[in-house]
Amino acid sequence: MPQRTTKQPSETATDDRSVSAPQGGADTEGPSIVESLDPRTGELLASYPVAGETEVARVVERARGAAQWWYDIGFDGRKGWLQSWKKAIAADAQSLAAVISAETGKPADDALLEVMLTVEHLDWASKKAGKVLGRRKVSAGLVSANQEATVRYQPLGVVGVIGPWNYPLYTPMGSISYALAAGNAVVFKPSELTPGVAAWIVGKWNDLVPNQPVLQVVTGFGATGTALCRSGVDKIAFTGSTPTAKKVMATCAETLTPIVAECGGKDAMLVDADADLEEASTFAVFGAMGNAGQTCVGVERIYVADKVFDTFVQKVTEKAKRLRLGGGAHDSYGPMTLGRQSEVVTEQVADALAKGATAVLGGPESVRAPYVEPVILADVPEDSIAVTEETFGPTVVINRMADLDDGVAKANASGYGLGASVFTRNRGRAVAAAERLRSGVVTINSVLGFAGVPALPFGGVGESGFGRIHGADGLREFSRVKSVTRQKYKAPLNLLTMERKPRDMKIAAWMLRARHGRK
Ligand code: NDP
Numbered sequence: 001m002p003q004r005t006t007k008q009p010s011e012t013a014t015d016d017r018s019v020s021a022p023q024g025g026a027d028t029e030g031p032s033i034v035e036s037l038d039p040r041t042g043e044l045l046a047s048y049p050v051a052g053e054t055e056v057a058r059v060v061e062r063a064r065g066a067a068q069w070w071y072d073i074g075f076d077g078r079k080g081w082l083q084s085w086k087k088a089i090a091a092d093a094q095s096l097a098a099v100i101s102a103e104t105g106k107p108a109d110d111a112l113l114e115v116m117l118t119v120e121h122l123d124w125a126s127k128k129a130g131k132v133l134g135r136r137k138v139s140a141g142l143v144s145a146n147q148e149a150t151v152r153y154q155p156l157g158v159v160g161v162i163g164p165w166n167y168p169l170y171t172p173m174g175s176i177s178y179a180l181a182a183g184n185a186v187v188f189k190p191s192e193l194t195p196g197v198a199a200w201i202v203g204k205w206n207d208l209v210p211n212q213p214v215l216q217v218v219t220g221f222g223a224t225g226t227a228l229c230r231s232g233v234d235k236i237a238f239t240g241s242t243p244t245a246k247k248v249m250a251t252c253a254e255t256l257t258p259i260v261a262e263c264g265g266k267d268a269m270l271v272d273a274d275a276d277l278e279e280a281s282t283f284a285v286f287g288a289m290g291n292a293g294q295t296c297v298g299v300e301r302i303y304v305a306d307k308v309f310d311t312f313v314q315k316v317t318e319k320a321k322r323l324r325l326g327g328g329a330h331d332s333y334g335p336m337t338l339g340r341q342s343e344v345v346t347e348q349v350a351d352a353l354a355k356g357a358t359a360v361l362g363g364p365e366s367v368r369a370p371y372v373e374p375v376i377l378a379d380v381p382e383d384s385i386a387v388t389e390e391t392f393g394p395t396v397v398i399n400r401m402a403d404l405d406d407g408v409a410k411a412n413a414s415g416y417g418l419g420a421s422v423f424t425r426n427r428g429r430a431v432a433a434a435e436r437l438r439s440g441v442v443t444i445n446s447v448l449g450f451a452g453v454p455a456l457p458f459g460g461v462g463e464s465g466f467g468r469i470h471g472a473d474g475l476r477e478f479s480r481v482k483s484v485t486r487q488k489y490k491a492p493l494n495l496l497t498m499e500r501k502p503r504d505m506k507i508a509a510w511m512l513r514a515r516h517g518r519k
Pocket of ligand 1: 162163164165166171190192193220221222223224225226239240241242244245247248262263264265295297390392418460464465
């Protein structure tokens with residue numbers, strides 16, 4: 001059965017109306033077509049044009065024109081269009097979920113959940129943008145009491161969004177929804193594995209607003225992403241692996257184009273001795289194995305208090321054994337979307353076992369590409385690549401911790417810092433651990449709890465990237481701040497003039513001492 005082992009296309013051509021077709025062909029070297037395949041069967045789903053530099057530049061130019069219209073209609077106008085788009089997506093959710101499922105291989109139920117979460121974010125961003133970004137007064141302070149001070153957030157112009165394949169809707173829409181709501185036009189470069197999802201959502205936009213290319217898609221490979229970085233867009237919102245983020249940042253440095261980088265993770269779960277082990281083990285299996293482990297905030301390392309280690313491992317193992325693999329709507333998880341991820345699993349499991357880890361469930365034989373059965377590794381040396389590097393597969397490492405302090409130290413020893421979770425019945429200890437975990441998000445007594453909370457900013461630290469999507473910070477990420485003061489009346493003490501009097505300076509010096517210099 002053919003499968004995607006590398007991100008390489010062959011040559012078959014069809015087209016899709018939602019994707020801008022290159023004028024005069026792709027102007028980068030390499031194939032002119034990107035094929036979308038079903039990873040479950042290898043079936044060709046559709047082919048899309050590869051946009052080269054000239055085409056990307058043309059699309060960004062069109063976006064500039066639309067950006068002006070989008071800016072001019074204001075927050076209320078944008079909210080109206082975004083709400084209509086949201087309704088169109090929600091009303092046809094099953095068809096979108098089918099495209100997600102076909103391109104990634106994930107079960108239809110998971111794909112529908114992805115649509116549901118995406119719509120919640122789009123709804124929030126469109127409704128809150130005016131309040132978060134609109135003009136508001138700030139206190140001018142005593143010394144400048146004669147000034148009215150206001151701050152507002154203006155759109156950047158055109159934002160380039162580069163997305164991954166694992167959550168091909170939810171993840172890029174975390175940037176797209178917020179960038180649009182903030183008043184920007186968007187050019188979206190999806191992963192070469194999931195161009196159909198991008199074409200679907202942009203198609204829905206075009207159905208509503210055919211004459212205003214506020215949202216466009218450019219399909220292709222890495223070179224198309226590079227062209228977008230060089231196209232003069234006002235910001236790049238990148239989601240993908242850490243190595244690619246470094247390349248994107250280097251390219252963007254050429255033109256001083258700012259970026260927000262949402263990269264990989266190696267999330268830790270801490271399970272204290274007093275935790276509800278039944279609940280924690282259920283969440284552990286979901287967090288580690290859901291979407292075949294291809295989740296940036298998936299649970300990859302679990303640190304369990306020594307006292308409950310064996311019971312916890314037993315519970316996780318029992319639950320993982322019950323998982324059903326396959327491409328059906330209600331299966332637990334599907335195949336590896338990108339075939340070469342199976343090789344990463346094989347390599348990490350082999351390394352862990354060679355270093356003395358125990359395979360509690362599965363092992364090297366669990367990799368039956370394109371499917372990978374659940375693998376649970378226990379007592380894995382902390383210098384194994386299964387502990388230090390992102391896996392992106394349905395495997396999990398379970399190691400021991402002396403207590404939560406020890407767990408936090410081990411969790412923080414990673415260069416990544418995206419998400420983390422803490423399980424304990426003691427609220428105070430949980431909150432204290434959450435404070436000390438070096439990560440952008442933490443969930444207490446659940447996993448992925450933040451994904452459906454649009455008001456919460458999302459992003460990582462260290463190798464997991466920088467900047468924030470979602471929430472008020474996510475709206476501000478795609479804006480530039482504008483501060484304005486307006487003189488309401490002439491200041492009694494006029495210091496901002498060449499004609500100030502010695503008396504004025506005397507009073508100013510007295511005020512400085514009186515306000516700030518008293519012991
Ligand atoms: P990649 O880094 O391989 O690709 C991400 C995107 O970048 C793709 O659209 C890719 O295009 C494009 N790209 C590749 N090379 C370049 C380049 N030189 N210049 C510009 N763009 C380029 O990531 P994956 O698609 O494999 O996604 C998986 C990764 O994403 C994991 O590490 C995962 O943790 C991370 N991720 C992070 C999330 C977060 O929010 N922090 C959320 C989801 C995933 P093409 O596909 O055509 O090569």
